[in-house]
Amino acid sequence: MRKTYRFTCIVCPLGCSIEVEVEDGKVLEVRGHTCPRGKEWAIQEVTSPKRVVMTVLPVENGALPTVSVKTAEPVPKEKIPELMRFLASLKLKAPIKIGDVVTEWKGVKIVVTRGA
Amino acid sequence: MMGFPNVPTLSYDVVVIGGGPAGMAAAIKAKELGLKVLLLDENDYLGGILPQCIHPGFGIHYFGEELTGPEFASRLAKKLVELGVEYRTSARILEIRNYSDLEKFVLFTSPSGLYGVWARAVIYAAGARERHAFEIGIVGDRVSGIYTAGEAQTLMDIYGVLPGKEIVIVGSGDVGLIMARRFALEGAKVKAVIELMHYPGGLARNVMILRDFGIPLYLGHKVVEVRGKGRVKKVKVVRIDENLRETGEEFWIEADTLVISVGLVPAVKKLKKIGVEIDPATGGPVVNDRLETSVPGVFVAGNSLLINDLVDYVAEQGEMAAEGAKEFIENGGIESRRWTRVEKGENIRLVVPHYLSGERDVYLYLRVSKPMEDVELRIPEIGKRLKLPVVKPAEMIRLKLKEEEIRGAGKLTVEVVRP
Ligand SMILES: Cc1cc2nc3c(=O)[nH]c(=O)nc-3n(C[C@H](O)[C@H](O)[C@H](O)COP(=O)(O)OP(=O)(O)OC[C@H]3O[C@@H](n4cnc5c(N)ncnc54)[C@H](O)[C@@H]3O)c2cc1C
Ligand code: SF4
Numbered sequence: 001m002r003k004t005y006r007f008t009c010i011v012c013p014l015g016c017s018i019e020v021e022v023e024d025g026k027v028l029e030v031r032g033h034t035c036p037r038g039k040e041w042a043i044q045e046v047t048s049p050k051r052v053v054m055t056v057l058p059v060e061n062g063a064l065p066t067v068s069v070k071t072a073e074p075v076p077k078e079k080i081p082e083l084m085r086f087l088a089s090l091k092l093k094a095p096i097k098i099g100d101v102v103t104e105w106k107g108v109k110i111v112v113t114r115g116a
Numbered sequence: 117m118m119g120f121p122n123v124p125t126l127s128y129d130v131v132v133i134g135g136g137p138a139g140m141a142a143a144i145k146a147k148e149l150g151l152k153v154l155l156l157d158e159n160d161y162l163g164g165i166l167p168q169c170i171h172p173g174f175g176i177h178y179f180g181e182e183l184t185g186p187e188f189a190s191r192l193a194k195k196l197v198e199l200g201v202e203y204r205t206s207a208r209i210l211e212i213r214n215y216s217d218l219e220k221f222v223l224f225t226s227p228s229g230l231y232g233v234w235a236r237a238v239i240y241a242a243g244a245r246e247r248h249a250f251e252i253g254i255v256g257d258r259v260s261g262i263y264t265a266g267e268a269q270t271l272m273d274i275y276g277v278l279p280g281k282e283i284v285i286v287g288s289g290d291v292g293l294i295m296a297r298r299f300a301l302e303g304a305k306v307k308a309v310i311e312l313m314h315y316p317g318g319l320a321r322n323v324m325i326l327r328d329f330g331i332p333l334y335l336g337h338k339v340v341e342v343r344g345k346g347r348v349k350k351v352k353v354v355r356i357d358e359n360l361r362e363t364g365e366e367f368w369i370e371a372d373t374l375v376i377s378v379g380l381v382p383a384v385k386k387l388k389k390i391g392v393e394i395d396p397a398t399g400g401p402v403v404n405d406r407l408e409t410s411v412p413g414v415f416v417a418g419n420s421l422l423i424n425d426l427v428d429y430v431a432e433q434g435e436m437a438a439e440g441a442k443e444f445i446e447n448g449g450i451e452s453r454r455w456t457r458v459e460k461g462e463n464i465r466l467v468v469p470h471y472l473s474g475e476r477d478v479y480l481y482l483r484v485s486k487p488m489e490d491v492e493l494r495i496p497e498i499g500k501r502l503k504l505p506v507v508k509p510a511e512m513i514r515l516k517l518k519e520e521e522i523r524g525a526g527k528l529t530v531e532v533v534r535p
Contacts, residue, residue: 010321015506034505051328054170054184055301056276063161066276068170068186077328084301098190114167114186 002028005046009038018042050074054113055087057102062094062116069102072109079106123223123232128154128202130441131222131235133209136164137427138418139241140192141434142441146239147201149442154233155201156224158208162196163189164243165266166427168273171294173321177428188427207231212238214390217412217449237413237441240387241434244380244419249342252286252378256341261348265291265377269298278302280373284351285309286339289317289510290425292377293325299375300329307369309333310353312360315487317510319425338362339374348374382420390414397466398422404471405478406440406450407433413449415440422468422481425512429481436479456522461531463488465509474523480515484508484532492535495528507532 005020014034020042021029027046033039044050052074056066075083086105096102100112132143135157146153161167166174169185176182179191196203206227213221218236225231246264261280263271265287268279283299285292288311296306309326314336316323326333334353340362341352351374355365382400384392393402393410400421401409408415417433424430444450452473458480460467467482484507493502493513498521507513515530522528 007324007327008320010319010324015320015508015511049328052172053301054172054298056170056273058276064274066274068167068184068273070170070172070184080301084303098187113170113184114190 005042007042007045009033009041011037011041020046022046049077051077051080053080053083055084057087057090057092059092059094059096059116062096064114064116067092067096067102067112067116068114069110070113071105072101072111075108083108123230125232125234126154127234128152129235129445130154130237130239130438131156131220131233132239132241133212133222134164134241134243134418134420135159135162135203135205136241136243136418137166137188137192137430138243138420138434138437139164139239140189140196141431142239142241142415142417142438143201143203143434144192144195144199145435145438146441147199149438151438151442151445153201154235155196155203156207156209156222156233157203157205160206162193162203162205168266168269169294170273171297174427177426178431185427192431209242209386212240212386212390212414214411214414218445220413236445237415239415239417239434239437239441240409240420241416241418241437242383242386242420244423245383246380247376247378249286249374249376252338252376254286254339254342254374254376256352257344259342259344259346259348261344261373262342263373263375265295265375268295268373268375272298272302278304279375280304280348280371282307282371283373283375284339284369284371285375285377287311287317287377287379288323288333288335289377289379290319290322291380292375293318293322295375295377296331297325297329300331304373306331307371308353310337310339311335312338312356314358315508319510340366342374348372380419380423382422384420387411387414387416387420395466395468395470397460398468400468402471403469404450404452404455405469405473405476406443407437407469408440408444408450413441413444415444422466424481425510429512429514432479456525457527459527459529461494461529461533463491463507463532464530467530472517472522472525472528474525475519477519478517478522480517480530482513482515482530483511484513488532488534490534491532494531494533496531497525497528498522503535504532
């Protein structure tokens with residue numbers, strides 16, 4: 001089945017309108033980009049989109065009730081609900097510093113972005 | 117000169133009001149320039165709104181890498197501490213007094229009581245305030261479950277409490293979209309994002325969030341009414357025509373929470389009290405290219421100057437204000453042989469600064485009124501032309517002008533037109 005995806009490139013502020021033509025999971029054509037970075041991003045976006053995930057985790061005895069964390073690298077979009085369920089099971093104890101790795105999930109480091 | 121009786125007073129070259137990115141960058145720069153500086157913030161931590169903005173997207177220009185809000189804030193805070201900048205948190209400014217050009221008095225409360233600070237210059241970086249539901253004409257039952265985006269964000273990303281299970285968001289600006297993602301990630305159902313205008317208010321990278329989570333975006337719609345007993349139960353949405361008039365077409369969405377994200381307004385009440393002139397287009401002060409307001413020696417930066425979508429420019433403005441304060445204190449004022457007025461031409465909603473000295477390079481920050489494609493940004497008086505593939509009200513444009521280009525110009529009209 002042939003499908004056309006349309007979106008605004010977010011790699012840089014130019015925000016080109018990109019169209020990607022896909023048939024049976026294979027990219028046939030990319031249109032509208034004005035640089036190779038945009039093309040690469042658009043192809044990834046339709047084949048295996050990835051996102052950085054951020055959340056807060058409860059922390060005992062901290063200055064604030066939570067610390068914030070992010071994945072050290074973007075994770076496949078379809079894996080996000082599973083990752084969130086895993087993160088929801090975590091409870092931490094202060095002191096925790098910014099930059100600490102609190103745990104790993106399938107090889108992806110979970111990094112503290114706000115300590116407590 | 118009189119202070120306040122029975123109030124302990126301190127004395128500095130410059131007082132910075134607000135410890136967000138604008139204030140921290142200003143205080144760091146002021147210290148580096150050799151000024152005796154004090155930074156004050158009412159929160160019990162530094163960083164302003166950044167510690168609650170836990171998503172990545174900060175600092176690509178300023179630090180050359182993409183950070184989350186708390187990470188950006190902690191980098192600045194670390195530098196501030198390393199440089200030995202004096203600061204006080206839990207210090208709420210009550211009033212600014214302008215006795216004379218080089219004599220300002222700032223009154224603040226702190227856990228140890230009321231204090232006054234004498235300073236020769238003030239840098240005002242107190243951020244913005246959020247507009248509330250009643251300011252956009254939403255009527256209905258008095259119920260719980262109505263939050264501004266900032267309130268919901270603090271609740272969720274500082275205190276770890278999800279504000280509701282079924283959420284309607286009003287406003288498709290960056291803040292609304294970013295909150296939509298956070299709610300959805302944490303397992304709430306975001307039932308809709310409702311936007312008055314006929315185009316989304318946020319950056320493209322944030323509009324993409326809605327597609328990621330399958331959240332419906334209603335452009336050209338508005339929420340007019342909230343119903344419920346004790347807690348929000350449903351909200352009424354009406355469709356708007358091209359001229360932003362209600363069409364009579366309406367529907368209800370069931371939800372337990374309404375999050376209002378309809379924009380920020382520079383928090384300038386304390387500046388108005390000392391007679392600072394305000395630009396109705398930005399909601400912030402009228403300034404010259406040192407970011408000095410109409411009251412000599414009072415400088416402004418960040419969201420108190422104009423609403424910024426990028427923290428990088430906020431920090432840059434903080435530094436500019438500090439350089440201004442330095443010049444002001446050294447020369448007893450910001451001088452120019454002749455001020456060049458910057459005027460708004462076609463499709464320009466706002467532009468800052470308002471006056472240029474023509475004696476230094478300057479950044480203009482501007483926003484367009486409506487989205488356009490394949491346009492030119494022009495300043496006819498100096499023959500400046502810049503091709504832009506797309507312009508959107510959501511994306512602030514920053515334009516560098518060199519001293520040679522603007523020296524001697526009578527006025528400058530900025531316009532965005534089709535070539
Ligand atoms: C939800 C959200 C998401 C954002 N996402 C991004 C993004 O992805 N990338 C990006 O670059 N930018 C982003 N921004 C924009 C950026 O965060 C802001 O432009 C920036 O934080 C503004 O900084 P500021 O220092 O002007 O104000 P603020 O950060 O608001 O700081 C103002 C400070 O002044 C203090 N203050 C106010 N009044 C007083 C008083 N009377 N006495 C003492 N202290 C006072 C306050 O406590 C506060 O700490 C986002 C903003 C929001 C709201
Ligand atoms: S295609 Fe290239 S130029 Fe266009 S927005 Fe993407 S990265 Fe920028």
